[in-house]
Each structure stands twice: as structure tokens, then as C-alpha cells.
Amino acid sequence: MAEISFPLPDLGEGLLEATVLEWLVKVGDQVERNQPFVEVETTKSSVELPSPIAGIVLTLHGEPGDVVLVDRPLITFAVADDSAGIVGTVPQEAAPKRRVRLSVVLDED
Amino acid sequence: MAPRALDTLPPRIADAAVPGPDQLRDLYRMLTNVRQLDTSAVAWQRQGLIPGYAPMLGQEAAQVGAGFGVDKARDFAFPTYREMGVAYTLGVNMVEYMSTHKAIWHGGLYDPVATHFAPFQAVVGGSVLHAVGWAHGQTLNGQTLNSSSTAGLGVALAFLGDGASSQGDVHEAMNFAAILTAPVVFFVQNNGWAISVPTEQQVAGGSVAARGAGYGMPAVRVDGNDVLAVLDATRRAAAHARAGLGPVVVEAMTYRRGPHSTSDDPGRYRTLDDEKIDGGEDPLSRFRAALLERGMADAAFFAEADAQAQARADEIRDGVVDLTSRPGSEMFDFVFQESTPTLGAQARQWREESEHV
């Protein structure tokens, strides 16, 4: 597993900080890409931030009410090492699905 | 049209001496032998002895000068199908060389490892990259053996023509060689014609040597009909590469005085007048005149050299006549080092069902 941290992005034009309103995930949660993980409030608005990757939450950097600075870590994920190559995706292993049933009378000699 | 001068090789590295009288006479003998053998091979085709041949008439100085300029013991030539003069100069057995023109075996019967002359093949530009790989191998060997500082590197002599310069592989080869600082001399014989297409319709910018600059590679454009100029350029280029300074382009400006091959008809794309004007002075008579002028040879020497060349060509002809077909089983023998059950079964079937048991 590898750790990847994401900093608080600049949510407006030249904003310096935001206040954590509510964490929508907790440490240990498996988060999917684009899943909202935090609600923050800036001087302009309050927004939910979508996760940029899929992974397991390792650290939440701050409690509700805390001020987080832009470009400082906001959340840290543990992600699988076996990420895909430079193109393409890692195929998902799923239980085999079928529609076809074999139906024959075998008249073996 | 005099070739535009171009010489971006750094000042001469300590090098073999300027050829002395004996070497000059040797060079003349080689040129004469090559001319005689080339002319003979065309005749053999007309006599039905060989099915085809790619004449190099007019390119004797370029080829003998290049072959004479390298170290037979440690350098390696990667020829095209029109490098008979290089093969001769490097000491390749000419019956074994000519065997490919007698349709005995693709690539000829000579031993490429012993002769340092790769088996030639027909894909234009196809072997130029091999020269780069082989040369990079010399660099790696030198680093492994820690001997590059003393003995210098073996140099790959990659032969190509103005036509081949259009191939993507030649670009890739020059780029790889420069990136790898590989000891390669790209020896371009610009003979004016790629079968029927003249250089001006082939080489954008007009010069293959000029492309060296784009690769950060020194280049020399040389009068390819002047054997001493070619020899000097080759030696300088090889010394540069040998010293580990990377590849060099030598563009020898020459002229294909004959057809592309024995089945080509140049009358369809150029006139005899064109050939006279564009061909310039014959490289052989030019060197003969130079030797006479310097007093290094006389009529008796030339007569003897001519007679020797004739005798040598006759001897080679006898060898070519005597060449017999290889056993059909060799079709199967050399596909792999370790053959496969499938191929073994095919060989057995061939043996059972054909007359060549």
C-alpha cells in the first residue's frame, strides 16, 4: 500500500484557507473516486469536495471547526500499489456471470 | 557538378600515416581487381552463369577507400547488396561472396564472423541499425573490460546509399548512434541514383552529410571518386569513433555508372550524354594518372596489375562455375539454433516426398 495525501485546493480565486464543517468519511473508510468526503466553508461558500482517487482513509487533517490552509494536507489515503500502467485500468475481478446454461444429452459411446 | 564541401570532423586525431608508395600501388591493384571482377560479374550474368548482379561500376574508389580505411581485425562492415568492392578489400572469399548472386544462399556462403562482413540483404537501409547495435556492444565491452582507454573501440562501418537515406530506419539509426555515442561510421555512397530516381528527387536538402548536424554528429562530404580522399575521410572518421567520441557521417559523392542491376535499363531514365557529364572522371583512370604523375608506377606496373586482375577474375569465375547447390536439408537446418518438432516433421516429409533424399 502507498500513501497519498491531498491538499486543500484553492476553492475560489486566491482564497487562503477554509474551515472544516463536517467530515463525510471516517478513518478506515473505503472511499471511491468522486465520493464527497468533506464539507468545507470558505469566505464565499460552503462546498462538498469529491475525492480525487479511490482508497482507504488514513488521516483526516483537522476537526470540524478547524481552519485548514490552502495547499496544506487535508486528507491522506492508503491506495493499492498495483495501480495500472500508464494507460488503461486494472481489470476488476468479479464473480463470473453467465446467461447460457449447457443443456445436452451426451450419447457417449 | 563539384560536390559542396562539408567537413565538421574535429582536427585530426593521431592516425595511421599517409599511404606510402607500396600502399598506393596496393590500392591501385585493388581498384583494378574490383573493376575487373565487377565487369566480369556482369558478363557472367549475360553468359547465364549467374541470374543477376548489382554492378558497382564507378564506385570502386569509394568502396576500396572505405574498406582500406578500417581495421579488418576489429572493425565490422554492414554492407548493402552493392558492396562487392568493400568485400574484396576486406578479404572476403569472392567465390563465397558471389554465391549469393548465383542464387546458392541468401547472404552468401562467406563466414560473417571470420570476415567481419555481415551477410548482405535486400531491404534498403535494413542493416544500418544493426551497425549501431553492434557498435554499442563494443562500447559496452570496452567498459566491461575497462580497455577503452588503451586499445580503442571496434568501429562499425554502416554502408548506405542516397536512396536508403530516405528510410526511417536510417534516421532511427543515426539518432540512436548519437544518443548512445556509438562508434559507427555511416558511410554513404551518394551515387546519384536510386534505381531510376535521381538524388535531387530523393534527398531533401541535397546532402545526407548535412543531416549529421541535426544529430550533433560530425560529417564529411568527400569526392567519392578520389580513392585517397575517401581513404583519408574514412580513417579520420574511424579514428573519431574509435576514440569513443561517437558516430560520424561520411558522404562519398560518386556515380553509379552502370545499371541498378543486370536487369535494369538506365536508358529509360537517363541518356548516355547524362552519364558522361554527370559521371565525371573515371575513378580508376584518375588514380592511374595520379600514380604516373607522382612517378610511383609505370606502364609495366599497370600492365602487370591488369593481367593479374584478369587472372584473378578468371580464377573466381572457375570457382563460381564449380559452386553447386546446397543440399535442400539446409533449408531446415538454419532456421533456428534449436529446431522445433514441427519443423523437424516438415523436414522429414520433405525428405520422403522429394527427390533430394
Place this chain on the structure above:
Amino acid sequence: MSETLELVRETPLLQLSMQQAINRALGEILEHDDRALIFGEDVGVLGGVFRVTDGLQQRFGANRVFDTPLAESGILGTAIGLAMAGFHPIPEVQFDGFAYPAVNQIITQLARMNYRSRGRLPMPVTLRVPSFGGIRAPEHHGESLESLFAHVPGLKVVSPSNPQQAYHLLKHAASMPDPVIFMEPKARYWNKAAVDLADDQDSISLEGSVIARPGKHATLVAWGAMVSRCLQVAELAAEDGIELEVLDLRWLKPIDEAGLAASVSRTRRAIVVHEGPHTAGLGAEVAALVSQSCFDTLRAPVERVTGFDVPYPSGDLEDEYIPNIDRILFGVQRVLEYRRG
């Protein structure tokens, strides 16, 4: 001196992905063969776009593992020259579809140099090609080149289906004196499985095909990523009372004719499954071989479940193209219900 010596052999059994197994094999090859070289696009500093060569340049230096300019023909041509100079090149072409620019060097030079030189210039070159589809990649990243290369005299072609085979077959290929095209099924790069690193086991055969699952009613012939899919099909067929044998062909040139004949002569039915297009695909060769060796015992014509005669489609459509479980089951059904007219 050895009367008390007890030979305790360590047989390290590791859980590795195919990508890790190949990486490990490459490291061992470089360690034991000082003429072996690895080169290609992004194989050095980056460690390959699939991380297959990860860490090898740090371990063995930039002379043994090096990045080349972005030119596949150049990579192959340089490999040929290095082989002429006595090296054992293991070049990588980054993706199957990028082997096409190198096809000239592969076919006209690499495959023929031993022949042309009458055995004087062997070509111990192992060309690694991440191959086949299934990862939703862009165009030219999902090609099946086996029938193209199997058709070329002078080449050997192999494709492993799992980490264990990848590890051993790659080491074997790299020790061979002839050119081998090593087709790595990239859709299987990440699946972990037990790898027995011991070389001297009887159970590790390096030549020919292997029976991945025994069965008696029909043989599924497959290679690369299609082997695991056929194993899934066999599992499902068992629910219906049908026992399918899965023959992992592995070597696509030379094809293990004896192993193929032995399996099909027992099961008397064969379905060949591959990702590549149908017409003149390797399945046609398999079908011809089976019809020749098993004509008298065959209960049905050999069925081919393959990709279609279309350019490899975009990621969204690749599941429609690559033989899926149902299409394979349909093929099995056709073979099983066939009756002589």
C-alpha cells in the same frame, strides 16, 4: 563426506502478481547472465509503464538496463546488432500495437539472421511485448499479434497465463539461442498467485502446453488471458454436469501438437478460444492440427470462439469483442450438441 548431509531444499513459495514475477525473473536473468541487456522505452529510470522493469536500472546500472529513443524499429535493429556482438538482448516494445513499426526489423532481419548467416549469427533475443486487450486502453494497446508472428519462420512465440509460468517461461526464453516473442497478457499483470521459484522441480515444465484443468467432455484450448476465462467457464460448466478440460497452449510457435492431440483424443471435442480476430487467427491452425490428429475420434468440428474481424474496439466495447463466458459457453454447447448428419 555426505553420509550425514541432509538436503533440505528451500522452495520459496511467493504470492506474486505476473508483473512482479516477470520483474523478478528479469532481475535473476541479469544477475546470472552478464551478457543480458534490457532496453526499450521508459524501462530504465521509470521502470516501465507497467513497472515490470522497476528497480532494475538501480540494481544493474544504466549499461545493462537502458532507455532508448522512442523508435521501435530502432530498438529491434539495435537488439540485432547487439546480438551480433555477442549480447543477449531482452528488449521491450511498450505495447503490442507499437510492435507494428518494428515488424520490418522483426520479420526481415531478426527472424532471418541465423538462417542468412547459416547459423553463424544466432539471435538470442527475447522481445517482451505487453499484449492483448482487456484494460480499456487507447487504440493500439489491445492487439493480439500471435498469428502474425507465428507465421514468420525463425521466430518462437510464447504467452504465459499466470505468474508462475511468466517467471519460468521468461527465464527459459531468455536462455534460448533463438528469437522469442514473449507476449505478456497485460490484463493479468495484477492478479497474484503462488509462484514456486525453484527451477529444478519436475512440476515446472518449460516446453509445450499444460493442462490447466482436466476434464473429459471437451477441451478448451487457450493462451494468455483467455486461460483464466476458460477456467471460469469450466467451473460453470461443471454446474451443468459438463467436465471441460482447459489446455493452456503456452507456446504458440512451436505449437505442442502432441499435447493438443493427446487432450482432444481423450475429450473428442475442442473449442479454441482467442482474443485475436477470427480469420487466419491462430485458432485456425489449432483447428487444422486437431482435425489432422484426431479426425477419427472427433465428435464435432472444432469450434472457434474468437475476437471478430474488426479493428480492436474502444474500451467501452472491448467486453463485446473479447470472448466472454457466454460466448464460450455457446461454443461449448454447439460442440456438445453436434450430431453427424
